[in-house]
Amino acid sequence: MWSQAASALSQLWLSPRCPLCDRSPARPFCDSCWRQIQSCQTLTGPTRDAHALQVLSWGWYQRPLKGAIAALKYDGHRAIADPLGRALGDWWQQRPIPTRRPPWVVPIPLHGEKQRQRGFNQAALIAAAFCRQTGLLLQAQGLRRQRPTQPQFGLGMAERQQNLADAFVLGDWSRPQRQRPILLLDDIYTTGTTAQAAAAVLRRAGWSVCGMVTVARAQSDQTP
Numbered sequence: 001m002w003s004q005a006a007s008a009l010s011q012l013w014l015s016p017r018c019p020l021c022d023r024s025p026a027r028p029f030c031d032s033c034w035r036q037i038q039s040c041q042t043l044t045g046p047t048r049d050a051h052a053l054q055v056l057s058w059g060w061y062q063r064p065l066k067g068a069i070a071a072l073k074y075d076g077h078r079a080i081a082d083p084l085g086r087a088l089g090d091w092w093q094q095r096p097i098p099t100r101r102p103p104w105v106v107p108i109p110l111h112g113e114k115q116r117q118r119g120f121n122q123a124a125l126i127a128a129a130f131c132r133q134t135g136l137l138l139q140a141q142g143l144r145r146q147r148p149t150q151p152q153f154g155l156g157m158a159e160r161q162q163n164l165a166d167a168f169v170l171g172d173w174s175r176p177q178r179q180r181p182i183l184l185l186d187d188i189y190t191t192g193t194t195a196q197a198a199a200a201v202l203r204r205a206g207w208s209v210c211g212m213v214t215v216a217r218a219q220s221d222q223t224p
């Protein structure tokens with residue numbers, strides 16, 4: 001009796017807890033939080049941003065999706081990248097950005113120092129799950145961030161552009177195939193400054209950039 005209770009207790013203790021509400025079981029979210037995250041979906045297909053780049057986002061950057069992304073980035077819950085990347089991939093399969101050939105997927109990189117501190121690049125983890133879902137090819141090292149940048153939070157548009165100027169360089173491409181377009185991938189789309197800076201580097205190197213996919217999109221008056 002006691003051993004049964006102890007075993008049940010230890011299973012409860014050891015079973016993964018939902019990073020948003022601490023309930024279990026969680027895979028990686030509990031059913032209730034996952035349902036609430038899904039209610040953040042934009043249900044909007046690709047749209048052109050102010051810089052004429054096509055952007056497809058899965059959800060609005062609002063609670064609880066916002067909390068899920070924070071738990072991935074700042075609390076180290078890497079498993080969160082999988083359902084978010086798959087959900088984005090599923091949305092891409094329904095409403096893709098039209099391209100003549102299947103694109104390479106290039107995640108927005110972190111600066112090396114920041115990646116060492118965090119232990120991973122959340123965009124690369126999301127991109128891996130996105131590619132598992134869609135079958136698109138991942139070029140995880142397609143871009144490199146050559147210098148640290150300040151968080152974009154609280155910066156005006158001109159300061160954002162200045163902050164990211166020359167931040168990105170071409171990464172390691174073993175067999176560059178420039179006939180394929182590039183699809184950028186990031187966790188959050190805010191003003192498009194990051195996408196522009198990354199796309200400019202690839203375009204200068206001869207690639208066409210068909211657009212960007214993100215898990216979340218900030219409303220225009222929101223700066224994460």
Ligand SMILES: [Zn+2]
Nearest residue numbers: 018021030033
């Ligand atoms: Zn939960």
